[in-house]
Amino acid sequence: MEGVFQNETVNQILSKYRRIWALGHAQSVLGWDMEVNMPKEGILERSVAQGELSVLSQEFLLKPDFIELVEKAKGIEDLNEYERGVVRVLDRSIRISRSFPPEFLRERSEVTSQATKAWEEAKKSNDFSKFEPWLDRIIDLAKRAADYLGYEEEPYDALLDLFEEGLTTKEVVRMFDRLEKELKPLLERIMEEGRVPSEHPLEKEEYEREQMEKVNLWILQKFGYPLGVRARLDVSAHPFTTEFGIRDVRITTRYEGYDFRRTILSTVHEFGHALYELQQDERFMFSPIAGGVSLGIHESQSRFWENIVGRSMEFAGLIHPVLRENLPFMADYSPEDVYLYFNMVRPDFIRTESDVVTYNFHILLRFKLERMMLNEGVKAKDLPELWNDEMESLLGIRPKNYVEGILQDIHWAHGTIGYFPTYSIGTLLAAQFYYHMKKELNVEEHIASANFEPIKAWLRERVHKYGSIYPPKELLKKSIGEELNPDYFIRWVKERYL
Numbered sequence: 001m002e003g004v005f006q007n008e009t010v011n012q013i014l015s016k017y018r019r020i021w022a023l024g025h026a027q028s029v030l031g032w033d034m035e036v037n038m039p040k041e042g043i044l045e046r047s048v049a050q051g052e053l054s055v056l057s058q059e060f061l062l063k064p065d066f067i068e069l070v071e072k073a074k075g076i077e078d079l080n081e082y083e084r085g086v087v088r089v090l091d092r093s094i095r096i097s098r099s100f101p102p103e104f105l106r107e108r109s110e111v112t113s114q115a116t117k118a119w120e121e122a123k124k125s126n127d128f129s130k131f132e133p134w135l136d137r138i139i140d141l142a143k144r145a146a147d148y149l150g151y152e153e154e155p156y157d158a159l160l161d162l163f164e165e166g167l168t169t170k171e172v173v174r175m176f177d178r179l180e181k182e183l184k185p186l187l188e189r190i191m192e193e194g195r196v197p198s199e200h201p202l203e204k205e206e207y208e209r210e211q212m213e214k215v216n217l218w219i220l221q222k223f224g225y226p227l228g229v230r231a232r233l234d235v236s237a238h239p240f241t242t243e244f245g246i247r248d249v250r251i252t253t254r255y256e257g258y259d260f261r262r263t264i265l266s267t268v269h270e271f272g273h274a275l276y277e278l279q280q281d282e283r284f285m286f287s288p289i290a291g292g293v294s295l296g297i298h299e300s301q302s303r304f305w306e307n308i309v310g311r312s313m314e315f316a317g318l319i320h321p322v323l324r325e326n327l328p329f330m331a332d333y334s335p336e337d338v339y340l341y342f343n344m345v346r347p348d349f350i351r352t353e354s355d356v357v358t359y360n361f362h363i364l365l366r367f368k369l370e371r372m373m374l375n376e377g378v379k380a381k382d383l384p385e386l387w388n389d390e391m392e393s394l395l396g397i398r399p400k401n402y403v404e405g406i407l408q409d410i411h412w413a414h415g416t417i418g419y420f421p422t423y424s425i426g427t428l429l430a431a432q433f434y435y436h437m438k439k440e441l442n443v444e445e446h447i448a449s450a451n452f453e454p455i456k457a458w459l460r461e462r463v464h465k466y467g468s469i470y471p472p473k474e475l476l477k478k479s480i481g482e483e484l485n486p487d488y489f490i491r492w493v494k495e496r497y498l
Contacts, residue, residue: 047113159418299426
């Protein structure tokens with residue numbers, strides 16, 4: 001890795017780190033396979049395997065000779081930025097890993113693996129009771145995790161920091177206070193003025209999976225997604241992205257047979273995540289600084305492609321011919337129909353299908369409930385009704401069943417309490433990056449002509465190439481010269497819808 005890692009101590013660290021990386025690589029493969037291929041009765045053995053690998057990874061990370069090397073490197077003053085990044089990431093990982101007893105890691109991995117399958121069964125049958133006992137165990141695990149990690153003001157701070165380094169509950173509360181104050185009247189005005197529809201006949205048009213697979217593959221080809229070379233597209237219950245390394249990144253989508261914008265926007269969204277991993281410096285391979293720095297920054301990349309690119313009029317015009325070619329009913333619809341269909345605004349039950357104006361209310365709902373779990377002793381049995389009450393308060397609609405409400409997301413089954421606010425951070429940052437990009441590029445012209453290379457190059461130079469060298473707040477200062485600012489997103493909503 002000449003030219004990146006020169007210091008002898010850092011190279012000794014990286015040599016020992018390869019085993020930790022390899023275990024993470026194996027866990028990623030097992031996790032991807034569990035979601036995409038594994039038969040449902042394989043869950044018991046898979047959960048035990050994942051648990052044991054989690055403990056083994058911790059053992060390697062906390063070996064005294066490895067910690068000694070990291071401590072030694074912390075005292076070296078002439079490290080370059082890449083080497084300092086390695087030491088920062090590992091020092092943080094060691095601190096976090098030291099906090100958790102091995103039996104806790106084993107239990108958490110086994111519980112979340114089994115809870116994931118329980119959630120899938122519960123969602124299929126609209127039966128919350130199948131997931132309820134697992135959710136209680138996950139809430140307990142979250143509380144214990146916060147206690148192990150430690151916090152100054154409230155348990156949620158400890159969990160937030162796991163997903164977005166340095167983020168505090170106070171900052172999240174300020175962000176949502178600003179969004180709620182601005183977006184509620186904006187939503188009312190948009191609905192009253194009716195410049196975009198609240199429903200569209202394309203929602204009810206049915207398609208065959210093979211038809212939409214062709215469309216999604218065409219879009220990914222235009223984006224330059226290296227299918228079959230460094231990337232894959234598969235199908236799962238909940239679309240996701242997994243990176244096994246810089247040269248192996250995989251995304252999934254889903255096909256429901258109707259409302260085709262769901263599968264298109266899911267595919268475009270996951271492409272944004274994948275691109276972040278694919279465009280990193282290959283000299284970071286096998287090192288701790290390979291990979292996106294935080295979930296908020298990662299989400300900014302996926303939401304950029306979903307909202308800024310995927311919901312633009314130029315993108316609607318670009319994909320209209322391939323839609324007509326593969327979907328017979330599209331003969332009756334224009335590019336403007338596609339644009340309006342992708343940009344409908346209405347309060348909806350499902351977060352992943354919600355519009356960009358109401359999306360952050362879905363995240364606020366989950367943020368409120370997660371704080372209740374940690375601070376107010378709320379149990380799983382209480383959550384469906386609390387969910388419905390909060391949705392009615394924020395969006396004026398009340399779920400009619402569990403699938404429309406508490407069972408719609410897989411994240412709690414994965415144990416990722418403290419994760420959801422990163423979705424709003426990413427949504428806001430997507431708009432912020434867009435306005436900075438517009439200073440240098442004619443973004444819309446590039447989308448219309450399917451010339452995505454300048455957009456990808458801008459994101460690579462400003463965000464992707466840094467991997468995890470810098471903490472997220474420092475990366476933003478280096479990339480765009482400012483911290484997270486909700487004003488950009490509010491401006492984007494007004495320009496798009498008013």
